[in-house]
Amino acid sequence: MPAASLLETEPGWGQGDSLWQPRRPAFWLAAVLLVLGALLLYSRVSPGLNVDLGAASLTLVIWTLYAVPLVLLIVGLDLIEPEPPAFLASAFAWGALVATSVAMVANTATQSLMTKLAGPEFTHAWWPALSGPTTEETVKALGIVVVVLIARRQVTTVLDGLVYGLFVGLGFQVAENIVYTADRLPLAAFGGSPGRVVLDMFILRGLALGLWSHAVYTGFVGFGIAFALIRVDRSRWVRAAVLLGSCTAAWGLHFLWNTPFLQPERAGAPAWEDIVLYVGKGLPALCLVIVVYVFARRREVAWFACVLHDEADVTPAELEALTSLRGRRAACRAARRARGRNGARAMHRLQRAQVRLALTRARSPDRDSPAVQSARAAVREARRAVADEGLGEG
Amino acid sequence: MEDTRSADTWDRTHLVATAAVAAVVLAFTVGLPLVDTFVEPRTRDAVAAGTQIVLSTDRNEVAAVPSPGTTAATFVPAAGWGRSREHDSPRGSVVLAHDGISFEVRVVETAGEQACPAVLRTAARSLEDLDPTGTLGSSRTFVTDAGHTGLTAPFLGSRVEGLAFAVCAGAVAVTAVATGPVGSLNGVSAPDGPVMSMTRSIEIA
Structure with missing residues (x-):
């Protein structure tokens, strides 16, 4: 991409x-x-x-x-x-x-x-x-x-x-x-x-x-x-x-x-x-x-994909969804259908954490800097919340 | 782009660009109005305040006396309004201009005062010709300083706005149409503004 x-x-x-x-x-x-x-x-x-x-x-x-x-x-x-x-x-x-x-x-x-x-x-x-x-x-x-x-x-x-x-x-x-x-x-x-x-x-x-x-x-x-x-x-x-x-x-x-x-x-x-x-x-x-x-x-979008493509904390499907409002909404809607409002909220939180990770990586010259590590930890925590809602891998 | 300067000093990095922005704003808000005050209006016969303009079906000259037997009307231009150079006013009408607003006054013969609404409607056609998107509002009556009854209606278009007037007395009517770009009539059409004062000064002989 x-x-x-x-x-x-x-x-x-x-x-x-x-x-x-x-x-x-x-x-x-x-x-x-x-x-x-x-x-x-x-x-x-x-x-x-x-x-x-x-x-x-x-x-x-x-x-x-x-x-x-x-x-x-x-x-x-x-x-x-x-x-x-x-x-x-x-x-x-x-x-x-x-x-x-x-x-x-x-x-x-x-x-x-x-x-x-x-x-x-x-x-x-x-x-x-x-x-x-x-x-x-x-x-x-x-x-x-x-x-x-x-x-x-x-x-x-x-x-x-x-x-x-x-x-x-x-x-x-x-x-x-x-x-x-x-x-x-x-x-x-x-x-x-x-x-x-x-x-x-x-x-x-x-x-x-x-x-x-x-x-x-x-x-x-x-x-x-x-x-x-x-x-x-x-x-x-x-x-x-x-x-x-x-x-x-x-x-x-x-x-x-x-x-x-x-x-x-x-x-x-x-x-x-x-x-x-x-x-x-x-x-x-x-x-x-x-x-x-x-x-x-x-x-x-090209920059976004470039920054996140080697991040294990963002799956290719999630990356695709993140690049458009329609994709993000579709993921949240699917979460809402499966697990109600809490599911949609957890999915939205995961998306925001992933966007923040991209911004942090774009800003940081070192892909493993403390700021990037912290952003990754936030993504993992958000993913756990998604999993807790019973949404599988998120 | 780490900034190591102390917090109490001005950041002069973009001082020139900031000054340029301020200069453009000043040019628009001070420079242009200043230039405008120095440019002489290209009007013919700038009319001195208080001059009475006589209109008749016979002739159209400033302060002229109409021939006996012709219908005539007079009005007094507001200070600063002048006859437009581009308008070689046809007999029985005069066009004044000021700050982008034109004010055309015309004397016509009618079938009587009951025809005044139709006279107003006819006068407003010139506004519709300028901006067919506009509509003529409802009319209301007013009384001139000489005691004649008149009708006025606003015209609102997407590009042009205006006010149409008709003052009728017997078989004579005087129409006046103030026209300007949208927003330009805001001040001048106020009850104590120049358009209304000129209209109220209309007197039919």
Whole structure:
């Protein structure tokens, strides 16, 4: 299973830094910007949210719930070496607080500038396509850069970069949707209920227009940044080209989404036509991110197999199961069927101990170091618990 | 990458990169707005605050007097709004612009005040042309400073938002349409904002 061609660089699993880095200027920069961003965002949304307390609560609840399955999906992508929740939360917060508020200020300025230089009609047509990708993708990308500057060793694989990018983008997506919803709540005074305004916005921006927009764009950028940082086996030119290509892809796909050429042309067009158009515009981004994920994951799986292939404490079948969420769940489900909830819990514990063993071995130059020995002992103990549940060899 | 420096010193390893991040954020939040304040608007005849614009079915000139026998209406632009250079306003209408928002005012003849909802609906078509994904909200009434009754309705699209107005008096109606990218009307469409103040200043002769 190990593919030599995929293993030029070591992922450096388990070597992560803490988020608390008071000696690093990037830490304080991020802290200050997060506070300022939160204040700016609050001042922007509070007039809208103050219109109706119920609608404000619904706005926050509905967009938080919207984020939950997407967070779980992204976390599920990073199965082998999950990123610490504190870092993922920071990436999300950068996207939600810093990127959104900086983009708001910058977009307002570009909108005014474009109107002055090119006129309102040109601005109406092209400002979203030109300014949105430029300001928003840049400031979102900075979130990934800041994670690297705070804790370089936290981004150890290209998949890490992709995951951080997805989190930054998702944070932006959720905060932007809250801003747009808050903007519209005062308009409920013209008719209709504030709750209806919230639901309409959720359907329009959450489901029809924005299921995978910002998260996916920033995912590309995260992949590119991580590739440029990590793949030192590749020439500087190749790394620069991948970084440039991923940033261009993010900008281009965002541009494609906002371009005036690909908008519904007729008033009153049936809703399904609009949805087909939007799905069609969004599909290239979704397909491309799937390709990028498959590429990034292949490397992690290859490394995982390479690290564990000579471990007696991990059977080939277990190794196969560990490399995918589906395989892990299938093993836990089989344990649950055989021995109930305790059996599933014991199997889950064994899997976690085996993943920890892989991370410890990747980090340790000596395959029999005390840390590795300790991790092996933990696997054996977990296996005994599995056996105690009557699950045989586990 | 063992770090042996004492805990009370700054880690200067990524100082330049951190400064670059801060510089980009500053460029977006301070630099761009600053540049914007120095760039002169490309509007024709920047309208001085308090200037009254006269619209008629006969002519369309700032502060001009319509010919006898033609219908006319006036309104007062808000400070900072100017006539858009790209719009060579057709007779009976004027387009003002400010910060990416355009405000088009037009005078039309109607079949009477009962036709005001239809006039509003017609005015809103320009918004639908810009963004067919949008929908026109329910209308509500308002009263201008001169005592005319008007109707207004919001327009919400995925890319464009707007407010449509129709003020009717006898056989004359004045329509106004404020248009901007999504999120841009948040401040200016407030009851004490420039769009509402310009609309309330509409007076039909």
